[in-house]
Amino acid sequence: MAILIYHRVLPAPEALLPDLPDIARFRWQMQLLADYFHPLPLAEAAHRLAAGDLPPRSVCVTFDDGYRDNLDCAVPVLEALGIPATVFVAPGFLGDGMMFNDRVIEGVRAVTGPELDLTDLGLGRYPVHTVEERRAAIDQLLPALKYLAEAERDRKARVVAERAGYRPAEPLMLDADGVRAMAARGVTIGAHTLSHPILAETPDAVAAEEISASKRVLEEMTGQPVTLFAYPNGRPGRDYGDGHVQMVKDAGFQAAVSTRWAPAMRDSDPFQLPRFTPWDVTPGRFLARLLANGFKLVRQ
Numbered sequence: 001m002a003i004l005i006y007h008r009v010l011p012a013p014e015a016l017l018p019d020l021p022d023i024a025r026f027r028w029q030m031q032l033l034a035d036y037f038h039p040l041p042l043a044e045a046a047h048r049l050a051a052g053d054l055p056p057r058s059v060c061v062t063f064d065d066g067y068r069d070n071l072d073c074a075v076p077v078l079e080a081l082g083i084p085a086t087v088f089v090a091p092g093f094l095g096d097g098m099m100f101n102d103r104v105i106e107g108v109r110a111v112t113g114p115e116l117d118l119t120d121l122g123l124g125r126y127p128v129h130t131v132e133e134r135r136a137a138i139d140q141l142l143p144a145l146k147y148l149a150e151a152e153r154d155r156k157a158r159v160v161a162e163r164a165g166y167r168p169a170e171p172l173m174l175d176a177d178g179v180r181a182m183a184a185r186g187v188t189i190g191a192h193t194l195s196h197p198i199l200a201e202t203p204d205a206v207a208a209e210e211i212s213a214s215k216r217v218l219e220e221m222t223g224q225p226v227t228l229f230a231y232p233n234g235r236p237g238r239d240y241g242d243g244h245v246q247m248v249k250d251a252g253f254q255a256a257v258s259t260r261w262a263p264a265m266r267d268s269d270p271f272q273l274p275r276f277t278p279w280d281v282t283p284g285r286f287l288a289r290l291l292a293n294g295f296k297l298v299r300q
Helices: 023-036 042-051 068-081 100-110 131-146 150-164 176-184 204-222 242-250 283-292
Strands: 002-006 058-065 086-089 115-117 125-127 188-191 228-230 255-257
Touching (some): 023 058, 023 068, 023 283, 042 188, 042 255, 058 068, 068 176, 086 228, 100 150, 115 150, 125 131, 176 188, 176 204, 204 228
Parallel strands (some): 002 058, 058 086, 086 188, 188 228, 228 255
Antiparallel strands (some): 115 125
């Protein structure tokens, strides 16, 4: 079984964000899933995987974080093709919230001068004359910030955005009404902690509260059980450990997903199901990646 990870689906292609699908790319990807595979809700797939009665060519679609364009751009495509999906929401960012990586990306986008000087932050100096230079700056800044202490990471990301002159226009994230609208339209809402900390870098008591509170907040918000969880960043042994897996079980979740790139097999831990990101920009490569995950391609 393949579990796909998405984050955003853009209204149109963006040169600064070439890895993110726009509606057109997402539509042909979902059409291929509908034509050649067996899309399932993640909760059902996890249960049937463990039971050994998973249909052939099963695939699940998931989104992380809770972006507004999931509702505006992705859900209409999913509905038209009858493909179920799960959106893992970090409720601390709902509304006007903004994740550190988006502050950096939008900051780099907003720079009007010839360079972005962040030497006083220990982050260097970046030319930003071209889209390629801006993408290179993003590719260097995000890894440099990701594993800093959360408060320091967020402070520096804010400084980057402010120094670049970024002024938020429309919120990037869903609000509570948007989460409820997705749930009402059949999208499964999963939890992704409250504020998306890297659990391995977080004190145990705080990590346990981040996990359990995200479930509680989203259940109160939607009026529906929240049984699925996604580990922030999601690399086993680096971003979370065995103790965090136990916290997820103790919080009452029934399954959880990581970002380990692999197909999910019958002996996969249901609380550490692997996923992968379909970065492919052509149908042939998209199908090839799924085939590499052990599928036999037969049109349904």
